[in-house]
Amino acid sequence: MSAAPQFRLDGRRALVTGSSRGIGLALATALAASGAHVVLNARDADRLEFAASGLHAVGHPVATAAFDVTNESAVAAGFASIESAHGPIDILVNNTGIHRRAPLADMSLADWNAVLETNLTSAFLAGRAAARGMIARRSGKIINICSLMSDLARPTTGNYAAAKGGLRMLTRAMCAEWAQHHVQVNGLAPGYILTDLTASLAADPKFDGWVKARTPAARWGTPADLAGACVFLASPASDFVNGQILVVDGGLGAVV
Ligand code: NAP
Ligand code: GCO
Numbered sequence: 001m002s003a004a005p006q007f008r009l010d011g012r013r014a015l016v017t018g019s020s021r022g023i024g025l026a027l028a029t030a031l032a033a034s035g036a037h038v039v040l041n042a043r044d045a046d047r048l049e050f051a052a053s054g055l056h057a058v059g060h061p062v063a064t065a066a067f068d069v070t071n072e073s074a075v076a077a078g079f080a081s082i083e084s085a086h087g088p089i090d091i092l093v094n095n096t097g098i099h100r101r102a103p104l105a106d107m108s109l110a111d112w113n114a115v116l117e118t119n120l121t122s123a124f125l126a127g128r129a130a131a132r133g134m135i136a137r138r139s140g141k142i143i144n145i146c147s148l149m150s151d152l153a154r155p156t157t158g159n160y161a162a163a164k165g166g167l168r169m170l171t172r173a174m175c176a177e178w179a180q181h182h183v184q185v186n187g188l189a190p191g192y193i194l195t196d197l198t199a200s201l202a203a204d205p206k207f208d209g210w211v212k213a214r215t216p217a218a219r220w221g222t223p224a225d226l227a228g229a230c231v232f233l234a235s236p237a238s239d240f241v242n243g244q245i246l247v248v249d250g251g252l253g254a255v256v
Helices: 022-033 045-057 072-086 109-137 158-181 196-202 205-214 223-234
Strands: 013-016 037-042 063-066 091-094 140-145 183-190 245-248
Touching: 013 022, 013 072, 022 037, 022 045, 022 091, 022 140, 022 223, 037 045, 037 072, 045 063, 063 072, 072 109, 091 109, 091 223, 109 140, 109 158, 109 183, 140 158, 140 223, 158 183, 183 223, 196 205, 223 245
Parallel strands: 013 037, 013 091, 037 063, 091 140, 140 183, 183 245
Antiparallel strands: none
């Protein structure tokens, strides 16, 4: 049974940053399955092509664009190359993110900067590049991948929480400036999701037990759990949704 028209993305072009694996690949897959022409992005070109081949094998002819989203000139060149080859980007998912966990009192400036640049500044760089064309065309969707740590922190994640908290407010700032141009900017905030980013945590029986006890759904999420929310925020169904953070966390942020 096909989705209702307001949830279809046929004829739309989507760029998902950080989509060679994990959440980004799952979101790219969902957008492609909903009809979008998707461009995958990451730094490692080999892993990017491997991910693309997997989607080709199931009938999704995705494209790839390998560039570092923290590099201003690389972002500009990447967007120019994508739009020259494929046409304007209608949907941007700012997904790229990393962790460099450490107690703040011991955290290096390098680890602070790496997380802020990758998790926050990259969304500004890519959002700015995408918005210029979206504003001119008076149409576009930007989805910033936030986190339950846009609101909550735990020890050793100070750089990450600061970045994701900033991404909540960047989402609202983009809404404040771009909603009038029919560009909808919203956030998607996952809870604990099983990916490479959290593999070391899930492998720790104590942490694994804590996540399952702290999450009302009593389980870790999977990247596929985020697909429907992403398609909603990328589709005409959300044309009057602006500046919101859609939380997909199994209820973790709703309870003490
Ligand atoms: P992941 O499995 O580690 O994947 C990260 C992706 O980002 C990879 O494709 C990686 O490929 C790419 N990447 C990293 N640095 C990059 C850069 N500078 N430029 C371009 N691409 C880059 O992470 P994930 O768990 O899927 O997380 C994806 C997003 O969800 C992040 O924003 C994360 O903060 C957020 N999130 C995750 C969870 C969770 O529990 N997993 C929960 C809430 C939010 P390359 O290394 O080849 O570049
Ligand atoms: C951690 C985890 C979290 C998750 C995610 C939760 O160290 O507690 O890595 O930061 O990655 O952001 O939403």
